[in-house]
Amino acid sequence: MTPSKFLHLLLTAGLAALLGGSLACGAPRGATDEKATEATGPQRGGSIVVAFTGDISGVNVLATPSSQPTTEIAQRLFLTLLEEQPDYQDDPPTFRPRLAETWEFSDEHKVLTFHLRHDVVWSDGVPLTAEDVRWTWQAQVSPEVHWDNSSLKSSVEDVEVVDPYTVRFRFSHAYPGQLVHANEGVILPKHAWSKLPFDQWHSNGPWFIDHLVVSGPFTLESWVPQQEVVLKRNDLYFEEGKPYLDRVILRIIPDASSQLTQLLGGDIDLVRQVPPAMAEKIAENPRTKLITFWPPQFTTLIWNLENPLFKTAEVRRAMTLAIDRQTIVDTIWGSFARTSASPYISSVWGHDPDIEPLPYDPEAAKELLAGQGFEDSDGDGIVDRQGKPFRFDILVNSGNQERVDAAIMIQAQLRRIGVDAQPLTLDWNTVGDRLDERKFDSTITGLAVETSLDLTPYFHTDTAGVRLNLGSYSNPEVDHLLEEARAQLDLEDTKPYLYRIQEILQQDQPHTILWEPQRTIGLSRRVQDAQPNAISTLARLEDWWVLSGR
Amino acid sequence: MAGSILRRLASSVLLFFLVLTLTFALVHIAPGNPLRIYQGPHTTRAQMAAMEHAYGLDRPLPVQYLAWLKSVALEGNWGISFSHQRPALAVIRDTIPNTVLLGLTTLLIQYGLGLLLGVAAARRPDGLVDSTIRIASMLLYSIPTFWLGLMSILLFHLQWHLLPASGMSSPGTSNAPLMTRAGDVALHLILPASVLGISAGARLARFVRNSLLDALSQDYVRTARAKGLSEGRVVWLHGLRNSLVPLAQLLGMSLPSLLNGTLVVEVVFAWPGLGRLLFDAATARDFPLILAGTAFGALLVIAGSLIADVLHRFADPRLRHG
Numbered sequence: 001m002t003p004s005k006f007l008h009l010l011l012t013a014g015l016a017a018l019l020g021g022s023l024a025c026g027a028p029r030g031a032t033d034e035k036a037t038e039a040t041g042p043q044r045g046g047s048i049v050v051a052f053t054g055d056i057s058g059v060n061v062l063a064t065p066s067s068q069p070t071t072e073i074a075q076r077l078f079l080t081l082l083e084e085q086p087d088y089q090d091d092p093p094t095f096r097p098r099l100a101e102t103w104e105f106s107d108e109h110k111v112l113t114f115h116l117r118h119d120v121v122w123s124d125g126v127p128l129t130a131e132d133v134r135w136t137w138q139a140q141v142s143p144e145v146h147w148d149n150s151s152l153k154s155s156v157e158d159v160e161v162v163d164p165y166t167v168r169f170r171f172s173h174a175y176p177g178q179l180v181h182a183n184e185g186v187i188l189p190k191h192a193w194s195k196l197p198f199d200q201w202h203s204n205g206p207w208f209i210d211h212l213v214v215s216g217p218f219t220l221e222s223w224v225p226q227q228e229v230v231l232k233r234n235d236l237y238f239e240e241g242k243p244y245l246d247r248v249i250l251r252i253i254p255d256a257s258s259q260l261t262q263l264l265g266g267d268i269d270l271v272r273q274v275p276p277a278m279a280e281k282i283a284e285n286p287r288t289k290l291i292t293f294w295p296p297q298f299t300t301l302i303w304n305l306e307n308p309l310f311k312t313a314e315v316r317r318a319m320t321l322a323i324d325r326q327t328i329v330d331t332i333w334g335s336f337a338r339t340s341a342s343p344y345i346s347s348v349w350g351h352d353p354d355i356e357p358l359p360y361d362p363e364a365a366k367e368l369l370a371g372q373g374f375e376d377s378d379g380d381g382i383v384d385r386q387g388k389p390f391r392f393d394i395l396v397n398s399g400n401q402e403r404v405d406a407a408i409m410i411q412a413q414l415r416r417i418g419v420d421a422q423p424l425t426l427d428w429n430t431v432g433d434r435l436d437e438r439k440f441d442s443t444i445t446g447l448a449v450e451t452s453l454d455l456t457p458y459f460h461t462d463t464a465g466v467r468l469n470l471g472s473y474s475n476p477e478v479d480h481l482l483e484e485a486r487a488q489l490d491l492e493d494t495k496p497y498l499y500r501i502q503e504i505l506q507q508d509q510p511h512t513i514l515w516e517p518q519r520t521i522g523l524s525r526r527v528q529d530a531q532p533n534a535i536s537t538l539a540r541l542e543d544w545w546v547l548s549g550r
Numbered sequence: 551m552a553g554s555i556l557r558r559l560a561s562s563v564l565l566f567f568l569v570l571t572l573t574f575a576l577v578h579i580a581p582g583n584p585l586r587i588y589q590g591p592h593t594t595r596a597q598m599a600a601m602e603h604a605y606g607l608d609r610p611l612p613v614q615y616l617a618w619l620k621s622v623a624l625e626g627n628w629g630i631s632f633s634h635q636r637p638a639l640a641v642i643r644d645t646i647p648n649t650v651l652l653g654l655t656t657l658l659i660q661y662g663l664g665l666l667l668g669v670a671a672a673r674r675p676d677g678l679v680d681s682t683i684r685i686a687s688m689l690l691y692s693i694p695t696f697w698l699g700l701m702s703i704l705l706f707h708l709q710w711h712l713l714p715a716s717g718m719s720s721p722g723t724s725n726a727p728l729m730t731r732a733g734d735v736a737l738h739l740i741l742p743a744s745v746l747g748i749s750a751g752a753r754l755a756r757f758v759r760n761s762l763l764d765a766l767s768q769d770y771v772r773t774a775r776a777k778g779l780s781e782g783r784v785v786w787l788h789g790l791r792n793s794l795v796p797l798a799q800l801l802g803m804s805l806p807s808l809l810n811g812t813l814v815v816e817v818v819f820a821w822p823g824l825g826r827l828l829f830d831a832a833t834a835r836d837f838p839l840i841l842a843g844t845a846f847g848a849l850l851v852i853a854g855s856l857i858a859d860v861l862h863r864f865a866d867p868r869l870r871h872g
Contacts, residue, residue: 049721057587058635065587065633146601148590202604205635222724225634225644226822230722249721253820257700258716265708267716429582429835432589436598448591457592468591 046546047247048269048527050538051259055226055252060193060208061186062139062147063201068272069229069250072538076231076248077214078186081114081133082179086533088296088451091349092491095179099128099187099215109174109489112182116165120238122189122213130167134159135190144198152181176491177452189213217243217542226252237542244545248538260522263288269524269546272537276336282522291521294347295534297448298340299403300511301394301410302471307441309392310471314368316509320358322365322417328409329515332402337515342502343449343458345516350453350498355506357513365417376418383418391420392441397428403444406514435470443470444514452491453498456482459510473510558859562852569848573841574618578611582835584632605632618841628845629838633831638838641827642846648718649823652746652812653805655739659747660754661801665790667751668758673785675763683755690752699745699818706741714738716820742819746812750804757800761793768792795866802858806850 052072058064061074082095082103100114120128137159140147155175160168169182192213196204212220217239218231229250233243251268253259260278262268264285274282274290283290303310303319310316325339341357344350374383374390382389394407407423414421421442426434434440447468449455457463460482461474478501485497505511521532530544585601602608606617621627631638671683690698707715714720719734726734765771766789774788775781813825824843831839 047722057633064635066590067587143600144604146588146597146604148588148593148597150597151592151594199604202635203630224719224724224822225641226826227717227719227820228721228724230724247722251717251721251820252822253716254817254826255820258703258818258820261700261703261708262716265715267721427582427833429586429833432586433581433583436595 042244042529042543042545043547044241044244044545045246046548047245047249048524048544048546049249049251049267050270050272051253051262051268052250052272053252053254053256053259056223056229056250058205058208059212059220060188060201060205062145062188064205066148072536073220073229073231073250074186075216075536076218076538076541077212077216077220078188079120079215080183080186081116082183084180084183084451084535086293086535086539088349088534089347092453093451095183099133103179105178109178110171112169112171112178113162114167114169114182116167117238118165120215121236122192122215123219123234123236124192124213125236126189126191126213127164128187128189128215129164130161131164132187132190133167134161135194136185136188139188139198140185142198145201147185149184152184156182174489175486176488176494177450177454177486180450180452187215189215218248221247228252239542243542245541248541263522263524266524269527270530270532270537271522274520274522276332276334276520279334279336279520282520287525289523289525291523291530291532292336292518293532293534294345294516295448295519296345296348296451297446298343298345298513298516299406299444299446300343300513301442301444302511303442303509304438304440304470305472305474305510306438307392309390309441312372313508314372316512317358317507318365318368318372318417319414319419320509320512321361321368322419323410323413323512323514324360325357325512325514326360328406331409332405333515333517336520337517340513340516341506342513343447343455343505343511344453344498344502348449348451348453350495352499352502355502358506358509362413362417369417369419374418381415381418382420389420390418391422393422393424395424395426395431395434395440395443397431398425399428400446402517403446407444438472445470446517453494454482454486455498455501456486459501459505471510473508475504475508478504478508555856555859558856562856566845566848566852570841570845571615573844574615574837575611577835577837577840578614580835584835584837587633587834628842631831631839632836633834634836634839638836638842641839642824642842645822645824645827646846648821649812649825651735651739652743652821652823655743656746656750656812657801657804659743660750663748663751664754664758667755668762669785669790671755671759672762672766672789673781680759684759687752687755690748691756693749695745695749696814696818698749699742699815702741702745703818713741715741718822742812742815742821745819746815754797754800758793758797761796762789765789765793795862798861798864799858802854802856802861805854805857806847 052069054067054069056070056073057067058070059074059077061070064070079099081098081100083098085094085096087094099116099120101117102115103112105112114133116128116130122128137153137156139145141150141153155172156169157172158170160170162168171178192211193208195211196207209220209223214234217234217237219234221230221232223229231248231250233246237243253262256275259268259271260274260282263271263282264287266287279290282288303316305311329337329339338346339357340346341355342351369383373385376383378384382391384390394410396403396407398404404423404425411421411423431443435443447458449458457468459469459473459478461476461479463469481497481501485494488494519534521537523530526546526548528545528547531539533539585598585605585607588601589598606614618629621629628638630636631641634641667683667687671680674680703715706713714737718738719731723731723734762785766785771784771788774784812823813829815821816823816826828840828843831843
C-alpha cells in the first residue's frame with residue numbers, strides 16, 4: 001500500500017466530518033460567480049491550479065514512461081489530427097477537425113487522406129505541415145523509440161506527403177478502427193526534434209524541454225520536478241482569442257486528502273479523482289462542484305484459464321453466482337459505481353441492454369460445483385475434487401485500496417460455498433511480473449476498452465497469453481465474431497457481432513465483472529466552461545476561463 | 551585520535567562498497583521490472599524484449615554488475631534514471647537541498663525544544679512543570695506524524711489562513727525574485743518542519759530530562775552546589791554538559807533517519823524530498839536511482855556515526871584526554 005493510499009484510507013472519513021463543519025459556512029463565492037457569468041461571457045486572463053498525484057515524466061510522450069499527467073500535458077502542448085468526441089453513449093464516437101480540416105477514405109477504404117489547416121504554426125513560427133505528420137509516424141513505429149502504442153499503427157504501411165498540407169495514410173487492410181488508429185498520438189515538431197537520433201531519445205528526456213516548440217494552446221513555462229508544472233498561453237495558437245487562461249499550474253500533491261483540503265480551501269481548482277467518501281462534501285460545498293461521468297472502464301476479476309480449477313465455464317459461473325457484486329459495490333463505492341455484466345459498460349454504444357449481471361445465488365453456485373465433482377469429502381469446510389481442495393489466490397496490487405477491499409469481501413463470500421480464496425497483495429511492479437509470466441490463479445484489475453469497442457486484444461485466441469488477454473481465454477466462435485466485426489467498414493455495422501460476443505462471454509464468464517466506476521472530478525466554481533470527459537480531464541482547456549484573475 | 555579516525559574511514563569505504571554491492575544484487579534479483587513504467591496496454595512482449603536488450607537488462611547479472619561498477623568507479627557515472635531519463639546523480643543532487651533544508655530545520659526545532667523542555671522538567675522533578683511537560687511530550691510523541699500534519703493543515707491553513715500547507719513554494723512562483731522565493735520557501739517550511747521537529751523534540755525532551763536527572767545526582771554536581779555556584783550554572787554548565795554525551799551520539803545517529811525517514815510528512819505536505827523520490831524509485835525498480843540514493847544514505851550513516859564519535863570525544867573529557 002502506498003503511503004498516500006494508507007493515509008487516504010485512514011483520513012477521508014475524519015476529514016469529511018471536519019471539513020464539512022469548518023467550511024460549509026464559508027462565503028458562497030461560487031454562487032455569485034455563476035450569476036456574473038451569465039452577464040459577462042468568457043473573459044481572458046487569470047490562471048487555474050490543477051492537482052495531480054504524480055509528476056509528469058517529460059514532454060515527449062513517445063519516449064517517456066506513460067502516465068496520465070504526461071498524456072494530459074502533451075495534449076495541451078501538441079495537437080492531434082482530429083479531436084475524438086466523448087459522444088460514445090448511443091453511437092460510435094465522432095471526430096471534430098483539429099489539425100486536419102477534412103478527411104476522406106478511398107473507395108476500397110485502404111487509403112485515408114487528411115487535409116491539414118494552412119494556418120497552424122509551431123511556437124517558433126515555422127508552419128506545421130504534412131512532413132511533421134509523416135515524421136511523427138516514423139518515430140511512433142521506430143523500434144528504437146519503443147512507443148507503447150506503436151502496435152496500434154501496425155496496419156499502417158506508409159504515410160505519404162502529397163503536398164505540404166495533404167497527407168495520406170496507406171493501410172494494409174480495411175477495418176473499422178482505421179480512423180481511430182491513424183489519429184492516435186499527437187503530432188510532433190520534425191524541424192526541432194529530428195536533430196536528436198531516435199536511439200538517443202530515451203536517455204535525453206531534458207533535451208526535448210530545451211528544444212520545445214508547440215502547436216497546442218499552451219506551452220511550458222516551467223517545470224520543477226515533484227512540485228509543479230506551469231503552462232502559459234501559446235500566443236501563436238491558431239484558434240483566435242484562445243486560450244482564455246494566461247496560465248495553468250499543475251501542482252504535484254501525492255496525498256488525496258491534502259488535495260481535497262486544498263480544493264475546499266480554494267488553493268486549487270481541480271482534483272482529478274474525488275474518493276467516494278468525500279464526493280458529497282464536494283458537491284454540497286458552495287465553492288466547489290462535483291462533475292461525474294461514466295468512462296468506458298470496468299474492474300474485473302480475471303480467471304486464469306490455464307489453472308485446472310477454472311478450465312470449465314460451469315466453475316467460473318459458479319464463482320460469479322457466489323460473489324455478491326451488488327454488496328461489494330454498495331460497500332466500497334456507494335452510488336459512485338454500478339454492477340456490470342459486459343466488457344462494454346452500460347452507457348456505451350455497443351452495450352447489449354438485454355445482458356443482465358448473473359444473480360447472487362450461492363445455492364445455485366454450490367450445485368454447479370457439485371456437478372463438476374467438487375464436494376467436501378473430508379469435512380474441513382472446503383470443497384475438494386480428487387483430494388485437492390478448491391483453493392486459489394486473488395492477486396491484487398497494493399496501491400489500489402478498492403481492489404484490496406473487494407478481494408477481502410470475495411474471500412468471505414466464497415468461503416460460504418466452501419471455496420478458499422486467499423487475497424495476495426503485492427506491489428504493482430511485482431504484480432506485473434506475475435501477470436506477464438502467468439503466475440496467478442485469478443486477479444482483480446481495471447480494463448479500459450477503446451470506444452471503437454474492438455475486444456480482440458482482450459478475448460481473441462491469437463492474443464491469449466499476451467498482455468491484455470490475461471486469462472488466456474479462447475473460444476473459436478468468439479474469434480470468428482471478432483474477425484467478422486473487424487471486417488466491417490462502419491462501426492455501426494459491427495453491433496450484431498458485438499451483441500453476440502457479449503452473450504457468449506456471459507455464458508463463458510472468463511471474467512467475473514465486478515463494477516463500472518464513475519469518474520468523480522472536484523472543480524472550483526470559479527472555473528467556467530470546463531467540460532472534463534472520459535477522454536481527457538483537461539479536455540478543451542483552451543475554452544476554460546475564470547471570472548477573477550488569480 | 552587521528553589514527554582511529556583514519557581506521558574508521560578505511561572500514562567505512564569497505565562498508566560503503568559492500569552496501570552498494572548487496573543493494574545491486576537485491577534490486578536485480580527481486581521481482582519487478584524497471585521498464586514496466588514504459589509498458590502500456592498495447593505494448594507487446596516483443597517490444598518489451600527489445601527494450602530490455604536496448605537497456606542491456608538481458609545480460610547476465612555479473613556482466614551488468616561489472617559494467618556498472620566500472621562506470622561508477624572510473625567515470626563517476628551512476629547511470630541514467632529510467633523514470634527521469636537523466637543522470638541518476640543529477641536527480642538526487644537536485645533533491646538533496648530540499649531534504650537538507652527540511653532535515654536541518656527539523657533538527658534545530660527538535661534539539662531546541664528537546665533541550666529547553668528537558669532541562670525545565672529536570673529542574674524540579676515531579677513538580678507541576680515536570681508533570682505537564684511529561685504528559686504533553688508523551689501526547690505529542692504518541693500522535694502519528696501524518697495525523698499531526700493533517701490537523702496542522704486544517705488549523706493553520708484552512709481555519710486560520712496563517713500558513714501555506716503544500717509544496718515548497720506558492721503556485722507559479724518559480725520565476726519570482728530570489729528574496730521573494732526565499733521568504734515563500736521559509737513560510738512553506740514552517741508546518742512540515744514543526745510537525746517533524748515537535749514530534750521528535752517531545753521524545754528528546756524525555757531523554758534529556760532523564761539523562762540530566764542522572765547527571766545531577768552525581769557527586770561532582772553536589773560539589774559544584776557546595777561550592778556555592780548558582781543553580782543555573784550547575785544545571786546548564788555541569789549537569790547538561792555531562793548529559794550531552796549520549797545526546798551527541800543520538801544526534802549523529804538521527805542524521806540519516808532525518809534525511810531519509812520523512813516520507814510520510816513529505817507525502818502529507820507534498821514536500822519534494824528524497825523520501826518520496828526514493829520510495830517512487832523503489833516501486834518503479836529504477837535501479838540507477840535506487841543505487842545512487844542508497845549511496846547517499848550510506849554516506850549519511852557513515853558520516854553520522856563519525857560525527858557522533860567526534861562529538862562524543864568532545865563532550866566526554868575522559869575520551870578527549872586519552
